[in-house]
Amino acid sequence: MVIDCDIHAAPPPVEALFPYLSEHWQEYIRTSAFKGAVDTGYPPRAPTSVAPGAKPLTSVDLARTHVLDAHDVELAIVNCNYGVDGLHNPDTAAAMAAAVNDWLVAEWLEPEPRLRASLVVPTRVPEMAAQEIDRVGAHPGFVQVLLPVRSEAPYGNRRYLPIFEAAARHDLVVSLQFGGAPGNPPTGAGWPSYYIEEYVGMAQVFQTQVLNLVVEGVFDRFSNLRVALVEGGWTWLPSLMWRIDKDWKGLRREVPWNTQPPSRYIRQRMRLTLQPIDAPLNPKHLLQVIDALGSDELLLFSSDYPHLHEASLPEGLPDATRRKIMGDNARAFYRL
């Protein structure tokens, strides 16, 4: 049985959230120019948003037909990439996040026991994000807190501690998700010119966050913290682990809370969703990268539906590894 760790609920139109918004916010939306978060990541009708032959998941019925029933999926984790972090009014961000979470509970999790979900939070004010996690984090359908991988500061920065404290209180995974609109450049050399740079370069932002979360000591502070890297690729991970471990030998005095080499934190506490795979032409190289990960527990199967991907797991993978990737790893990591 398969566990699909990344399917996408289409961000709901603002009217769909009205039942979950107070009178105040309903009036605010009706009478102002604000009509909900802009879906910059996967705008409707962009060819990159939905693969040919796939359907945006605008309802739980479509998730049943196109994912759960179609592929014998035991459980699927729904990510709704609602652009909360692009909303600069903190009260608006908190209200919209809460509405999306209540909508996920009422319209996805309660009607369909095979679904789990990530809860969205107003990341710009970590204390308000923590309040939202405390408000709904105990619902058994929520298995993780979704943070867009792009952020104003790396997430290990102490300003974000309230989010990790709240996730730890509810034993929730924290997921870093492709995307985000924090306002600062998505590279370490300023603003690039083209979307291909933002898309390809998102892997570098993931690398930044992995490195930062380890060396800031977030895993040392929260012994039950687990972090999922969603849609960020994973073939870059071996090289990053080699580099961090090597440099940590010389620079570890700076981060004395790290009591073991960085790669051990990564292998113990982080997991990466399978799709999209940055697949090489020669599948031999992909098998070598999987071997170089140094653990068969790191990858979590994901379809990334409705973004269909050509590449799949290479032939020649041991059956036991394949089984772990297809379900066992997720079961253990998310405690399903």
Next chain:
Amino acid sequence: MVIDCDIHAAPPPVEALFPYLSEHWQEYIRTSAFKGAVDTGYPPRAPTSVAPGAKPLTSVDLARTHVLDAHDVELAIVNCNYGVDGLHNPDTAAAMAAAVNDWLVAEWLEPEPRLRASLVVPTRVPEMAAQEIDRVGAHPGFVQVLLPVRSEAPYGNRRYLPIFEAAARHDLVVSLQFGGAPGNPPTGAGWPSYYIEEYVGMAQVFQTQVLNLVVEGVFDRFSNLRVALVEGGWTWLPSLMWRIDKDWKGLRREVPWNTQPPSRYIRQRMRLTLQPIDAPLNPKHLLQVIDALGSDELLLFSSDYPHLHEASLPEGLPDATRRKIMGDNARAFYRL
């Protein structure tokens, strides 16, 4: 015979540059608080600046004793990481860059025929950088233009075209060198907290620049342009090439000047210095990465003296590949 593509001349104290500075700048330095660029990258007496047993190369004699004669080096490329890009006064930056280049000619290149050098330029004003390249670029000792890999905008940005035009006029390689102080954060998620993040994370800045230079079409525009990546590691390159090539398939309409897959530009036009190697525990994985580079012409031997490194080329590399790395690749790339 070995070609060493990266040894470091210690940035000279400002008095050593006086013979190469006009009366105006000598007086400016004597009477103001400005005493030359601050060497943030390798500050004197920091244990990371000079390995135990090595000597900072403060003179050509030391380069002879410790590098050229000691290791039967046929040719070595001297990089003087003088922090020109940290100087915000454009005239000061240009004057100091010119002084360093004249000092390199008079005190390193002219006395020692086994040396070549990178010329330093005031990168903040690309037109002034181009003037400096035109001023000294014809000297046969200069084989490349040194750009710190950290920059205000990725170097493919059109504002930097004058630098590439000038390099192309003189058939000089452009090298991206570990470091830089442009003022903006070195990650795609804002400012990190620790030096280990800056050091490890520099590999992500290299990845940003590689991607950007290709998709901005700099190689399409200048058919003789070659780019050397110095001290940035290289085990991350296969994964980056897979990712760019894959995403380019879907997004290439955005960058129609790219007439071939990005990895082909990289393999044809870019080279990477060997040290420091982000070596895995298992040397088998390093051999696999070298294989996955897809070309035995990409790596250029470097000692990175006086930063000594433990890791070396793995056992099991074919002799022909080893010979290319130790000298032939550099000879062809730099037209030595």
